[in-house]
Amino acid sequence: MKILIKGGRVIDPASGLDQVCDLAVAAGRIVSIGAAPSDFHANKTIHAVDCVVAPGLVDLAVRLREPGHEHAHMLQSEMAAAVAGGVASLVCPPDTDPVLDEPGLVEMLRFRSEKLHQCRVFPLGALTRGLRGEVLTEMVSLTQAGCIGFGQADVPLPTLHMLSRALQYASTFGYTVWLHPQDRDLGSGVVASGPLATRMGLSGVPVVAETIAIFSIVELMRAAGARVHLCRISSAAGLELVRKAKAEGLPLTCDVSIHSLHLIDTDIGYFDSRSHLRPPLRQQRDRDAIRRALADGTIDALVSDHSPVDEDQKTLPFAESEAGASAVELLLGMALKWAEDGGVELRRALQVLTSAPADIMTGGLDAVRCGAGRLTVGGLADVCVYDPNAEWMINADTLRSQGKHTPFSGYAMRSKVRCTIVGGYLAFEA
Amino acid sequence: MSTGSTADDLAAHAAERVRDLPALLQALVRGVGALRRPTSQLVGIATGGAWLAERLQAELALPGEHGVLSSAMHRDDFAQRGLSAREPTRLGFDVNGAHIIVIDDVLYTGRTIRAVVNELYDYGRPASVTLAVLIDRNGRELPIQADFAAARVELPANNMVALRRDAAGVLSVVIEKQPS
C-alpha cells in the first residue's frame, strides 16, 4: 500500500529532524520525507496538519499474557491496545504461563502475533528454566527462535552465584540480560517502606532492596563483561548507582515505568489496589530524581510496563491483589505530560519512546530491529501520527485492553494517536 | 380552610396567650403542686422540660434533685433523623412503684411522651405517671393528653412554638413560622 502523510510535523529524535512536511510510505519502507516524488500516487492519504509524525513507538515492557491467560483473544486485544497507543514494536517479558524458556513456545508466540498484523513482538527469553533460578536456559536456541535478550521478569533474582553464571554465559554470546533490581529477601513487601507503609500497616519494600540488587548486578556484570538492562528503576538512591556505573563506562542501560514517573506512594489513597504495582510507588524525592534522570539520559527509556489484571484479581484486599496496571495506551500521553510539566524538549520526550529503546533492543544486528524507532528515507516504515491537542478521559470505556485497571483512571489525557503504521501497513486508524 | 388572615389571627391569638411567661410559670407551679403526692418525683424531658423541672423543684421546695428524661433511645424517627445528641436520662430514684410527674415545655404530636414513657419502663414499673406541660398545642398524632397545661393554644399550619433559654438562663417562649 502507498501511504502519503500530509502536512504533519515530522520529528525523528535520532537525527534531530523536526520539520513540517510530507512523508511517503511504500512497500513497507519510507520513500521520502519532504516532498513526495512526482510519480507517487498514494492509495491512502492521511491528513496530518496540526499533528506530529513520529517514529512508531518502541515499548520495552508489554505483557501480552500469552501463552497462558484464560481469556480468549487476549493477544489480539492487547496488541490492538498497543497499536492504538502508537506502539509499533514491543518487548514482552518471559513470565508467561508456561514461561518462555523453550524455543517452541517462543516460535509459537511470534507466529501467532505475526498473524494478527498489528505490531512487532520481540520476546525476552527466560534466564533460567521456569524462572526458578536454578538451571540456565538454552539461550542460543532461544535467540535463534527470536528472543532479543534474557531476564527473570520480576521473579526475584536467583542466588548471586547463579546470577554470576548467567551473566557469564550470556556475555559469551553478547546477549543482553534484562534484570529487575530487587533483592529476593528484602523485596517481599507490597508498598514502599516508609511512613506510609507504617501508617497503613502494609509490608514495605525498603530502598535498600533495590540498591543492594543494583550494586550486586554492577559488580557481577563488570566481572563477567556482560551487557545489562535494568528494568523499572524506582529510587533516587538506585539512580545514583546507575550514574556511577555508566560513568565507569559499563554497558548498562535502564528504563522507568510511566507509573514511577508520575505517581508516588500516597497515590495509593484508601488502599486502592490499582496502585498495587511492582516495583512499588516510592516517595516524592524519588519521583523528582526519576524525572531529572529521564531528562538527562541517566534513564535511557520510558516504558508502559503494561500488565493487564483481571477484575477478580484486583478486587481483593490490597496485599492479596495482583500487582500491575494496563498502560500501553497511556505511554505516549504520559511521556508528553512529563515533558510538558518538566520543561523537557519534545525531541527528548519522543526519543525515550523511540530510538533509545530501539537501541537497547538491538545490541546487535538485525536490520529490522535497526530500523525501529527511527524515520529515515529507505528505512522501516513504522510511523505514529498523533494529535497533541486532542483530549480524552482514561476509564474502563476508553481503554482497549482487557484489563481495565490503571491508577490513572479518571485522569484526562492530552494527545491522541490518529494512526499507527507498522512496516508500511496501517495497523491502527482512529 | 385558613385564609391568610385567619392564620395570622390564629398566630396572633396564640402569641397573646403565651406573652406573659412569668404568669404561665406560676400557673404551672400551681398545677403541678395540685397533682403532687407526698412521694411524687419530678422528671423533666430534655431539654425544655428539664429546665422547667429545675424551676419547679426550687419553687415547690422539693427535696433532692429533679430527674431528666431523654427520648433519644425510644424515638420513632431514628431511621429518618438518626441519633439526637442530648442530655441522657438521669433519674436518681427507683422507678418501681414510684409516682412520677413528667414535665415538658410543649405537648404537640404526643410522640415524645410515648418515647419517654417507654424510656421510664426500661427502669422499672411506676405506680403512676402524670403529665404536666407549659403549653398544650394542637396537632396530636397519638391518643395522649396532659393532666395539666398552663396554656392551650391553637396554631396555624407550619407554625411552631418552643421554649428557649438564653446564656443568662432567662426563659422565653417563641412562635415561629417554619419554612414548608
Add this chain to the structure above:
Amino acid sequence: MLYRRNPQLNKNGELVHLLSIEGLPASILRQVLDTAESFVSVNDREVKKVPLLRGRSVFNLFFENSTRTRTTFEIAAKRLSADVINLDIARSSASKGESLLDTIANLSAMAADIFVVRHGESGAPYLIAKHVAPHVHVINAGDGRHSHPTQGLLDMFTIRHYKKDFSNLTVAIVGDVLHSRVARSDIHGLTTLGAAEVRVVGPKTLVPADLAQMGVRVCHNLKEGIRDCDVIITLRLQNERMSGALLPSAQEYFMSYGLTREMLQLAKPDAIVMHPGPINRGVEIASDVVDGTQSVILPQVTFGIAVRMAVMSLVAGNEAN
C-alpha cells in the same frame, strides 16, 4: 492526584462507615464518645435494651477468629435490639474458594444492615465498604496491622473518663507498635483529640523510627518512655514475635520493656494503666500491675460495649447518599 472523599463520611460529613480513626475530624470522635456516655447508663437499667436498631440485622463477619471482640459486638448489637448473625468465614465459603466480594454480595442479598468485619489484611474493610449496597454500613473490627477503630475509641473514652482533658496528657504506648492496629488507632485518636505528647516505646525491631511521622515521640528505653506519663497503654506481645527474628525471647522482652510495679513508679502517681487484651501476664505487664489500683483494664471492657453501641447507632442513623 485525584481528590478522594473519606469513604467513611457521607456528603454531609456524617459517619456512615467506621473504618479507621485516621481522617475523622475531632468533632466526630467526640460525638461517638458523647453518645457512648448515654449508653453506659443503659447497662445500669433493669431493661438493658433500647429499640434503636430493632428490625435491623448486624452480621459479624470475622475472617480472623476472635471470640472476645465478636462477643462484645454481639452484646452491643443485642442491647440495641438488633438481630445478630455470626459468620465464621474461616470455616465457610471463603475456604471453599469463594471470593471476598462474592461473600459480601451473597450476604447483602440476605438484607444485612451492618457488617462488622475483622480481616487479616490491611485495607479489606475499605474494599468491602466500596462494594456494599448504599444502605449497608461497615464497621471495622480490625484489619491486618492497620486499624482497630472501636478499640481506639474505647481507649479514648476510658482516658476521657479518668483524665477529662486530653490537652495536658502525656501518653505512652508500650510494645509491638509495628504490628499493632490498636496502637495505630490509639495514636490517631490521641493526636486528633489533642493529647499533649504521645510516646511509643519498644525495641527498634518493633518500634521503627518512621512512626515519628504519625506525630509521636519514638523511645527505645522504657524508663525514658514512661517518665511522668499520665496514661500507659501496654500492648500484647504476640507469640509469633517472641522467639524469632524480631525478639530473642519473652523473658528478655519482660526484662527491658515489661511494665512492673517498680517501672510504674516513674509515671505520675495517678497514672492509669490500660491494655487492649488479652493479657500476657509476665511478658508485657506484671501480674501485680494488672490487678493493681492503677489498672483500668476491666472498665475498658465495659466501656467497649457502650462505645460499640454508640458507633452502631450513629452509623445506622446516617444515610450514605
